Amino acid sequence: MVTTEQKEMLSVKDLQIFFHTDEGVVRAVDGVTFEVAEGRTLGVVGESGCGKSTVGRALLQILDRNGRISGGEINWLRTTEEGEETINIAKQTRNSSIMRSIRGDDIALVFQEPMTSFSPVHTIGNQLMEMVRLHKDVSKAEAKQRAIELLEMVHIPNPEQRISEYSFQLSGGLRQRAMIAMALACEPKLLIADEPTTALDVTTQAQIIELLRELQEKNGMSIILITHNLGVVAEMADEVVVMYLGKAVESGTAEQVFHNPQHPYTQGLLRSIPSIYAKSEGKLPSIPGNIPHPFNRPSGCEFRPRCESFIEGVCDKNVPVFQNLNDTTQKVACFVHHPPQEA
Amino acid sequence: MAEITTAATKTKTILEVNNLVKYFPIQKGFLKRHVGDVRAVDDVSFSISTGETLALVGESGCGKTTTSRCILRAIEPTSGEVNFLTADDQTVDVITLGKEALRELRQDMQMIFQDPFSSLNPRMMLLDIVGEPLLVHGMKRRSDRADRVAELLRLVGLRPEYMRRFPHAFSGGERQRIGIARALALNPRLIVADEPVSALDVSVQAAVINLLEELQEQLGLTYLFVAHDLSVVRHIADRTAVMYVGKLVEIAPTEELFENPKHPYTAALLSAVPIPDPRFKASRIPLEGEVANPAAPPSGCYFHPRCPHANDQCAIDTPQLEEISPGHWVSCLRAKEIDLAGLQASHGMKK
Numbered sequence: 001m002v003t004t005e006q007k008e009m010l011s012v013k014d015l016q017i018f019f020h021t022d023e024g025v026v027r028a029v030d031g032v033t034f035e036v037a038e039g040r041t042l043g044v045v046g047e048s049g050c051g052k053s054t055v056g057r058a059l060l061q062i063l064d065r066n067g068r069i070s071g072g073e074i075n076w077l078r079t080t081e082e083g084e085e086t087i088n089i090a091k092q093t094r095n096s097s098i099m100r101s102i103r104g105d106d107i108a109l110v111f112q113e114p115m116t117s118f119s120p121v122h123t124i125g126n127q128l129m130e131m132v133r134l135h136k137d138v139s140k141a142e143a144k145q146r147a148i149e150l151l152e153m154v155h156i157p158n159p160e161q162r163i164s165e166y167s168f169q170l171s172g173g174l175r176q177r178a179m180i181a182m183a184l185a186c187e188p189k190l191l192i193a194d195e196p197t198t199a200l201d202v203t204t205q206a207q208i209i210e211l212l213r214e215l216q217e218k219n220g221m222s223i224i225l226i227t228h229n230l231g232v233v234a235e236m237a238d239e240v241v242v243m244y245l246g247k248a249v250e251s252g253t254a255e256q257v258f259h260n261p262q263h264p265y266t267q268g269l270l271r272s273i274p275s276i277y278a279k280s281e282g283k284l285p286s287i288p289g290n291i292p293h294p295f296n297r298p299s300g301c302e303f304r305p306r307c308e309s310f311i312e313g314v315c316d317k318n319v320p321v322f323q324n325l326n327d328t329t330q331k332v333a334c335f336v337h338h339p340p341q342e343a
Numbered sequence: 344m345a346e347i348t349t350a351a352t353k354t355k356t357i358l359e360v361n362n363l364v365k366y367f368p369i370q371k372g373f374l375k376r377h378v379g380d381v382r383a384v385d386d387v388s389f390s391i392s393t394g395e396t397l398a399l400v401g402e403s404g405c406g407k408t409t410t411s412r413c414i415l416r417a418i419e420p421t422s423g424e425v426n427f428l429t430a431d432d433q434t435v436d437v438i439t440l441g442k443e444a445l446r447e448l449r450q451d452m453q454m455i456f457q458d459p460f461s462s463l464n465p466r467m468m469l470l471d472i473v474g475e476p477l478l479v480h481g482m483k484r485r486s487d488r489a490d491r492v493a494e495l496l497r498l499v500g501l502r503p504e505y506m507r508r509f510p511h512a513f514s515g516g517e518r519q520r521i522g523i524a525r526a527l528a529l530n531p532r533l534i535v536a537d538e539p540v541s542a543l544d545v546s547v548q549a550a551v552i553n554l555l556e557e558l559q560e561q562l563g564l565t566y567l568f569v570a571h572d573l574s575v576v577r578h579i580a581d582r583t584a585v586m587y588v589g590k591l592v593e594i595a596p597t598e599e600l601f602e603n604p605k606h607p608y609t610a611a612l613l614s615a616v617p618i619p620d621p622r623f624k625a626s627r628i629p630l631e632g633e634v635a636n637p638a639a640p641p642s643g644c645y646f647h648p649r650c651p652h653a654n655d656q657c658a659i660d661t662p663q664l665e666e667i668s669p670g671h672w673v674s675c676l677r678a679k680e681i682d683l684a685g686l687q688a689s690h691g692m693k694k
Contacts, residue, residue, distance in 0.1 A: 047544035048515075171633050172403075201402035201571070203630045206615040210627075228545065231617030235625065254621035272549035274578035276601070276616055277686060283556070284578065286549030290514040306546075 006037035008077065009190060009222050010059070015072035015090070017051070017058050026294045028054045028067070030246040033322060033331075034239075036190065041216065041223040043237030043254070045230060045269075049291055051246040052226045053112070056192045059224075060103050061094045078106060079189075105135050108183035112195040114175035118167035124151075124178050125163030131185040150181040154211060173204035177211065187219060194226045209235055230273060234258055242266050245292065245302045248322055252330035262325055262332045264307045301335065309336050355428060357533055357565050358414070359390040363423035365406075365413050369638060381638045383409040384420070385589035388664070393428075393532075396559065396566040398580035398597070400573065400612075402634055406589040407569045411535045414567065415452055416445060427452065430532065450480055453526040457538035459518035463510040469496070469521060470506040476528040495524040500554060516547030520554065527558070537569045552579060573616050577601055582670075585609045588635045588645040591664060595671040602685040605673040607650045610683040626684075644676065652681045 017029035029051040036042045044052045057063050059074060074089040092099045111117040119127060128147035132138060138146070144163070151159035154177040167175055176196065183191055193212065197205040209232065216223055225236055233240060233254070240257040242250040242265065250263040261267045268287040289306040292298060298305050300316040307315065318340045322333040332338075364387075366380035384406045391397045399407045413420040416437055425437040429451060440448060453476075456462035463472055473495055474488040482488050493503035499520040510518055519539065526534055539555065540548045552575060558564060570576050576583055577597055584594040585606065593606040604610045611628040618625065630649050635641055641648050647657035657676055664674040675681075 047546060173633065201634075202573070202615040202617075203402065203611060205617070206625075206627055207630075209617070210629075229617065230545070230619040234619045234621045234623070235617045237621075258619065258621050269545055270619065272545055273619055274549070274552070274574045276574035276577050276613075276618070278577075283553045284549040286553060287546040288550070290516055290547060291544065293514075 006040065008035050009038050010036040010077070010224075011073075011075045012055070012059075013073040013075070015055065015058065015074065016070045017054050017063065017067055018070045019064070019067045021066060024295055027246055027297075028294075029058070031322065032072075032241070032243065032246075032248045034241045034248065034251055036222045036224060036239075038189075038222055039216070039220045040238045041225055041236050043233035043240045044224060044226045044243060045228065045233050045240060046243035047228055047291060049245070049294065050243040052228075052243050053194050055243075056109065056194050056224065056226050059089060059192060060107055060109055061089060061092060061099050062103075062109075076102065076106065076190075078102070101135075104131065104188065105186045106188055107190045107192065108186070108188040110176075110179050110183045110191065110193045110196050113199055114167075114172060114179050115199065117179055118175065120166060120168055123164050123166055124170070128163070128178075128182055128185060131182055135186045146185070150185055151178065153184070153215070154178070154181045156181070172200055173207060176200060176204075176208055180208075180211065180215070184215065184219070188221060190222045190224065191216075192224045192226065195228070196225070197232060198227065198229070205232070212236065230258075230270065242269070245294075245297065247302065247333065248331075249303065249334070250330070250332045251322075252328070256328070256330045260330070262330065262337060263303075263334050264309045264336070265303050268306075268308075301333075309334075311335055314340060354392040354394060356390045357393045357428045358567070359424075359426040359434075360410075360414060361388050361424040361426070363387045363410065363413055363425065364421045365409050365418065366421045379638055382589045382640065383637060384413060385637075387423075387586070387589075387591050389584055389591065389594055391533075391565055391567060393565055394559070394563055395582065396568055396580045398568045398570055398576040398583045399586060400570055400576055400583060401586035402571065402612075404588075404634060404637065405586040406637070407586050408537055410586070411454075411537055411567055411569050415449070415454060415535055416440075417454070427533070446479075450476075450529040451531050452533040452535065453529065453531040455519075455522050455526045455534060455536040455539045458542050459515050459522055460542075462522055463518055465510055468507050468509055472510070472521060473506070473525045473528055476525060480529055491528065492524075495527055496521075498527065498558070499524045514547070515543050516551055519543060519551050523551075523554065523558070527562070530562075531564070533565045533567065535567045535569070538571065539568075540575060541570065541572060548575075555579065573601075573613065585612065588637050588640055590645060591672075591674065592646065593671075593673045593675075594664070595673075599668075599671055603671075604683050604685055605667055605671065605678045606646075606675045607652050607681065607683060608646050610685070611651075613686055614684070628684075644674075652677055 012034050015029055015032045019026040019028050032055055046052045058069055069090045076087050076089050078085050078087050125147050129143040132143040132146050147163055148159045156162055156177050197208050237254050240254050241248050244265050250266045271285040274284055287306050300318055301320050304310050304315040314335050320333040320335050322331055325332050363384055365384040366382055368377050369379040371378045387410055401407045412418040414425050426434050427437050428434055470492050473492045477488050492506050496503050501520055540551050580597045583597045583600045585592050587608050593609045611630050614628045632649050635645050643658040643660055644662050647653040660676055662674045662676045664672045666672050667678055
């Protein structure tokens, strides 16, 4: 899905992340493949429990202690003074010096809850300055100046005054802006935004989307947008990956995924959103059933109990492979398009 | 403003809210000095007809939840009237009812909560959760309750065998069905649903919306539907009321409100909704700044500091809700002069 003129910054291949819990192993992410090109936005969509946030955290090696990257590759193209090198983040340990310099400098994360992601006992300015001084060799005064610039960049009014305020003194929208300012402190090449607007009202959400777009245009950074809101994805993303139960089920350009969805799950998801344009008469089309429990996964294709295109003897026996659809850049994991090799 | 009624005036008005006010006092210091009020609900009036769905929309902190709770007297309102038409065609003012009478009346008005995870007691079986309202209202025999609970579970699309299970065994969508079954236990006529689908995933949300609509048809329910998701509102509501900082700014039949909004806030709210279509390019009405502080609202029209159409007069005069066309009420000084884009015009036609 990456055209030739754009540099591929990140390529994730068949990523697997397992969590070891007392009840057993949870396969939170079990086969996810995508690429992110320079200056592009990738939307990762899925419902709760599909592993989309886990992917975002794995990219920075900040999984919870019981989580392991058990397979696959996360190749990150790193630009240093010596030139470009590719680092497999999946092979790095959490505290390696490379990881610590990638975090913040190369890849930064905007968290879902602006409410809880700031320390309530340090001022916004102190937290921003800490970030700047960790990664850059600057004096306190310079760091403070940089912090003010950052707040200005995300359009927070009166940055000189806000810098000495605490996170609880800011409204939700301003706090999310401050969060973005912090993530951008070291001009990362890739910004991972994990549900950046979920806790916000629509009008504030529109402001934040606008801000992210503007910053991307200015800095040329890539964005991975993790969200369940298909509207936000349609508005921001160039490419889209749809996840279900830890697996990528469909990917392609936003145009392909929204206008020519091929996986029954993507189709169902798009259909089940009521339209704001016109009163839809009668029943809303919905996907039957519920998302299965992680310990109680169906055999074969995991979507099959809810799928309307279920093929007896095929979908319940084999696991579909995530592969290109004919000659296009669109990928899909479904037997409707790719019958099993030898059945 | 008691005369706000629907286009379909044939049906009876089941609920009439007149000048509802709820101020939360701000207290300071050891002596709890009263230093001000948060005007959560500030003179709100509307009515709902039998069998109708009225949606109450607005951003967080606009007072929509407080309004809905005042109607059920889950919160004591500061002043106002809530006239409810009982099953035997008598109108009672919910606000002035005594404790016993209120308990009786609550059989008729029930609530569905937003969060299906925190609104069900994890230590109670479904039988006890759904059966509790029955017990409170005098169904003492457990076997009777079990029969009724089985019936209710079937009604909301759950298997009656599940009644001896605990809530943790159910997914979000199923839990919301349990909450709905509990609300229906006493055959209410009015259901206040506070963001009933916003905690659910998209793929199960549609099924719960369908269920709510089926139940309405089957049981003749009236819904007060508090929501912030405007596409869900457009699907489910007959009429929609928009709130901003404790006040109703616009109320109209849903189609009319979405296609022909008369209040600049409504138009801005509609334009802010992201559309799941990458081909579509939004023409947003940008709103500057933040929602006004309900403890210290601005002078005149509360929306004027953010309003792209505001003039000097808007900072001085407080607008009143006025009927601009049949059934379409708006609270804006300039409603007649300004031309606002509805969804069709600003968004173009879809697909």
